[in-house]
Amino acid sequence: MREIVPVELGARSYEVRIGTGLIEGAAVEIAPLLRRPRVAIVADETVARLHLDALRAGLGGIESVALTLPAGEGTKSWPHFTRTVEWLLEQKVERKDIVIALGGGVIGDLVGFAAAVLRRGVRFVQIPTTLLAQVDSSVGGKTGINAPQGKNLIGAFHQPSLVLADLGVLETLPKRDFLAGYGEVVKYGLLGDAEFFDWLEAYAPAMAGGDLDKRLHAVKRSVEMKAEIVARDETEEGDRALLNLGHTFCHALEAATGYSDRLLHGEGVAIGCALAFELSQRLGLCPQEAPSRVRAHLRAMGMKVDLADIEGDLPGTDALIELMAQDKKVLDGKLRFILARGIGQAFVTSEVPREVLAGVIDDALARRDP
Numbered sequence: 361m362r363e364i365v366p367v368e369l370g371a372r373s374y375e376v377r378i379g380t381g382l383i384e385g386a387a388v389e390i391a392p393l394l395r396r397p398r399v400a401i402v403a404d405e406t407v408a409r410l411h412l413d414a415l416r417a418g419l420g421g422i423e424s425v426a427l428t429l430p431a432g433e434g435t436k437s438w439p440h441f442t443r444t445v446e447w448l449l450e451q452k453v454e455r456k457d458i459v460i461a462l463g464g465g466v467i468g469d470l471v472g473f474a475a476a477v478l479r480r481g482v483r484f485v486q487i488p489t490t491l492l493a494q495v496d497s498s499v500g501g502k503t504g505i506n507a508p509q510g511k512n513l514i515g516a517f518h519q520p521s522l523v524l525a526d527l528g529v530l531e532t533l534p535k536r537d538f539l540a541g542y543g544e545v546v547k548y549g550l551l552g553d554a555e556f557f558d559w560l561e562a563y564a565p566a567m568a569g570g571d572l573d574k575r576l577h578a579v580k581r582s583v584e585m586k587a588e589i590v591a592r593d594e595t596e597e598g599d600r601a602l603l604n605l606g607h608t609f610c611h612a613l614e615a616a617t618g619y620s621d622r623l624l625h626g627e628g629v630a631i632g633c634a635l636a637f638e639l640s641q642r643l644g645l646c647p648q649e650a651p652s653r654v655r656a657h658l659r660a661m662g663m664k665v666d667l668a669d670i671e672g673d674l675p676g677t678d679a680l681i682e683l684m685a686q687d688k689k690v691l692d693g694k695l696r697f698i699l700a701r702g703i704g705q706a707f708v709t710s711e712v713p714r715e716v717l718a719g720v721i722d723d724a725l726a727r728r729d730p
């Protein structure tokens with residue numbers, strides 16, 4: 361079982377290979393990229409326990425050194441970034457070598473950023489082990505770490521040389537992580553493909569239940585959409601911002617919850633998408649039923665949908681809007697949002713009156729404490 365989605369970026373083009381047995385067959389996939397038979401692998405502790413031996417066995421005669429880092433969003437920070445870069449230097453990783461990021465979005469983003477700056481740029485391969493990383497963060501070259509001021513605020517665009525999305529590893533994912541990744545899958549339907557959203561309404565339960573053909577389709581369609589957008593706007597001058605649907609709310613909520621496991625990134629994306637549709641509807645941009653349909657599907661999948669689903673304290677409306685002000689889409693001091701005219705019809709706008717935004721957040725906060 362295998363599909364290949366090309367990411368067409370001229371000299372920086374690469375393939376996203378999606379299927380089974382890719383880790384076991386890693387040598388065949390990666391060897392053509394190598395100048396010498398040696399790679400450096402960075403993984404988190406959980407993923408290393410589950411998949412590092414299989415990857416090393418799959419690399420066959422290719423020598424490997426490995427670094428493991430703690431699991432969790434807290435690892436996307438300066439201390440772990442410094443540790444990673446210094447370890448790669450200690451291992452004498454050369455400019456023509458390949459660094460492998462084995463893990464979810466945290467490891468992919470951190471290692472990609474380390475690769476971007478090491479010796480002014482070494483190549484890296486993404487082996488994403490979560491649904492979220494397979495459909496989203498491993499593709500497109502956004503790399504980076506979080507700052508106290510906000511999510512992903514320090515980073516670089518650095519494209520991988522290859523992405524190996526092995527669907528077999530999804531079997532070891534805890535349900536919560538799988539569903540968090542599903543937040544990004546839904547995002548693609550919502551932002552640009554209403555038929556895909558219809559398909560998800562019909563088949564996502566089977567996909568979540570383990571149906572491999574459905575998983576292949578969902579990952580492939582998500583990656584195709586991302587690859588197509590990234591190919592026309594690699595550095596987010598315009599259309600790429602569509603991929604940020606739900607993220608303005610999400611990043612503020614992640615900062616407000618301290619990047620802790622109170623809220624996983626994909627959970628924040630799902631809540632953010634629901635709020636973006638709510639905001640669109642209040643602005644008279646999309647039909648009344650669109651936000652209800654989004655929320656109904658997320659609820660049917662057993663996902664977090666609203667601020668009421670986040671445990672513990674949250675700051676008030678003004679503080680949340682203040683956190684949004686660090687968003688990378690801010691232009692001339694003005695927030696830009698991804699809103700929608702309907703399911704599959706997202707667009708970018710800065711025309712969001714503060715009082716309407718505040719109204720959406722006020723009401724969502726009120727639903728936490730009826």
Ligand SMILES: O=C(O)C(=O)C[C@@H](O)[C@H](O)[C@H](O)COP(=O)(O)O
Binds near residue numbers: 499600688
């Ligand atoms: O690749 C993109 O572009 C995206 O916006 C995809 C997002 O799902 C992803 O979380 C991304 O890392 C967020 O980007 P950011 O620029 O808002 O930090």
